[in-house]
Amino acid sequence: RLGQVEQDVERTRTKFEEDHGRLTNQIAEALGTSHRSLLERSEQHAVVVGDLRAYVKELTGRLSAVENWLARTSRLATSDNDRNVLSTLARESGVTDTDSGTGGEGFAASTRPSARSRKTPPGWSRRAHWLVVSLALLLAIGGVGAAIRFQLLRHAPATGSSVATLPTGASVDARVVAMAKAGSAKAELVAGLKLLNGDGTATDVPSAAYWLRKAALQNQPVAEYWLATLYERGRAVPKDLTQAMQWYAKAATAGNAKAMYRLGVAYAEGWAGTPDYVAAAKWFSAAAQYGIIDAQFNLGVLYERGSGVPMSLKNAFTWYAIAAAQGDAQSKARLDVLAAHMSSSDVQAAQAAASAFKVLTPPPADNDAPDPAVLARQL
Numbered sequence: 001r002l003g004q005v006e007q008d009v010e011r012t013r014t015k016f017e018e019d020h021g022r023l024t025n026q027i028a029e030a031l032g033t034s035h036r037s038l039l040e041r042s043e044q045h046a047v048v049v050g051d052l053r054a055y056v057k058e059l060t061g062r063l064s065a066v067e068n069w070l071a072r073t074s075r076l077a078t079s080d081n082d083r084n085v086l087s088t089l090a091r092e093s094g095v096t097d098t099d100s101g102t103g104g105e106g107f108a109a110s111t112r113p114s115a116r117s118r119k120t121p122p123g124w125s126r127r128a129h130w131l132v133v134s135l136a137l138l139l140a141i142g143g144v145g146a147a148i149r150f151q152l153l154r155h156a157p158a159t160g161s162s163v164a165t166l167p168t169g170a171s172v173d174a175r176v177v178a179m180a181k182a183g184s185a186k187a188e189l190v191a192g193l194k195l196l197n198g199d200g201t202a203t204d205v206p207s208a209a210y211w212l213r214k215a216a217l218q219n220q221p222v223a224e225y226w227l228a229t230l231y232e233r234g235r236a237v238p239k240d241l242t243q244a245m246q247w248y249a250k251a252a253t254a255g256n257a258k259a260m261y262r263l264g265v266a267y268a269e270g271w272a273g274t275p276d277y278v279a280a281a282k283w284f285s286a287a288a289q290y291g292i293i294d295a296q297f298n299l300g301v302l303y304e305r306g307s308g309v310p311m312s313l314k315n316a317f318t319w320y321a322i323a324a325a326q327g328d329a330q331s332k333a334r335l336d337v338l339a340a341h342m343s344s345s346d347v348q349a350a351q352a353a354a355s356a357f358k359v360l361t362p363p364p365a366d367n368d369a370p371d372p373a374v375l376a377r378q379l
Contacts, residue, residue: 173200176372180211185218186370192223193369205236216247221366224251225259232262241271252283255366260287261295268298277308288319291359296323297331304338313338314346321354 173194179187192211195204209230215223228247231240245266251259264283267276281302287295300319303312317338323331339347 173372185215185220185223188212188215188218189220189223190370190372193226194372196226205230209236216250219254221251221254221256221259222369224248224254225256225262228259228262241266245271251366252286255363257287257290257292257362257367260284260290261292264295264298277302279308281308288322289360290362291326293323293326293328293331296320296326297328300331300334304334313342314350317342317347317350318353318357321351322357325354 176187176190180191188211192208192215193199194201194208195211196208197203209227212223212227212230216227224247228244228251229235230237231244231247233239237243245263248259248263248266252263260283264280264287266272267283268280269275281299284295284299284302288299296319300316300323301307302309303316303319305311309315317335320331320334320338324335342350
């Protein structure tokens with residue numbers, strides 16, 4: 001009996017140790033999971049706080065600028081030359097007439113000065129002046145609201161986005177919205193572009209940025225391109241040329257022609273610190289093959305100057321001629337200038353090369369947004 005008791009005790013001890021070991025492992029695993037979850041939430045919280053601080057800093061600067069603008073406007077309004085208020089403020093603020101939404105900005109703008117001039121209408125009155133002041137205040141207040149709303153949407157689940165308010169009178173929109181919420185990258189892209197362009201719904205750039213980011217994170221080149229434009233211009237997101245350049249690079253590498261051109265501009269202007277004309281020439285050349293006129297013009301500029309490529313008036317003439325054939329007036333003007341410094345044989349060779357040039361068709365999947373009707377049928 002004593003031996004039996006000892007065996008029972010041994011079995012009980014062994015079982016206890018096994019149960020104790022399993023319980024210890026389960027507790028350790030549960031604690032590890034909880035710890036990782038807490039770390040992830042902490043990191044997410046830090047990102048949100050960082051973004052909010054950046055927005056507050058940016059908006060503070062904007063409000064200060066508005067206050068200074070109003071102060072200068074008040075002083076100018078008391079003068080006898082009220083009709084010069086706009087032009088004076090523009091000069092003080094360093095305002096230019098370059099359209100930031102066109103392809104000719106930045107690097108190209110240095111060789112393409114705007115032909116337009118900013119003039120104040122002769123009938124400018126104080127009443128109209130104060131109307132502009134009121135509009136400026138409304139825009140400033142609207143910018144604050146949009147920035148705060150974007151912070152709420154950016155880290156929120158898809159169901160919290162205003163995409164849910166897209167008109168659903170057409171079954172196409174309803175299905176696209178539903179698929180966007182379900183995680184379809186193409187549907188997220190379509191929803192983002194609808195909100196960005198006000199297509200069938202009110203324009204909502206913060207919500208557009210939310211959906212474009214989700215699609216871009218799923219490797220949609222068109223979404224990557226448009227998200228880069230938002231970072232480049234500071235629309236609904238903090239202006240960040242580094243982020244813009246990264247998204248342009250990703251879209252360009254995938255085959256997006258517009259992103260290739262903008263990446264060339266980024267290298268030429270030195271967004272990463274200093275200009276890199278070799279890389280700029282590479283991406284301008286890639287975009288030029290797909291028929292981007294500004295890329296063709298800029299490539300001509302690089303060959304004419306010998307920046308990033310060997311200096312060659314013949315190659316510069318060729319690219320100017322290619323752009324001019326598509327109706328670019330400034331490229332045509334450069335042809336006349338270069339021809340005066342080239343031999344007739346070089347001019348003829350360059351013209352022949354331009355005539356033989358064939359525009360490549362960019363990959364539709366990497367350059368065109370999905371058609372909502374087709375997408376709805378596919379889904």
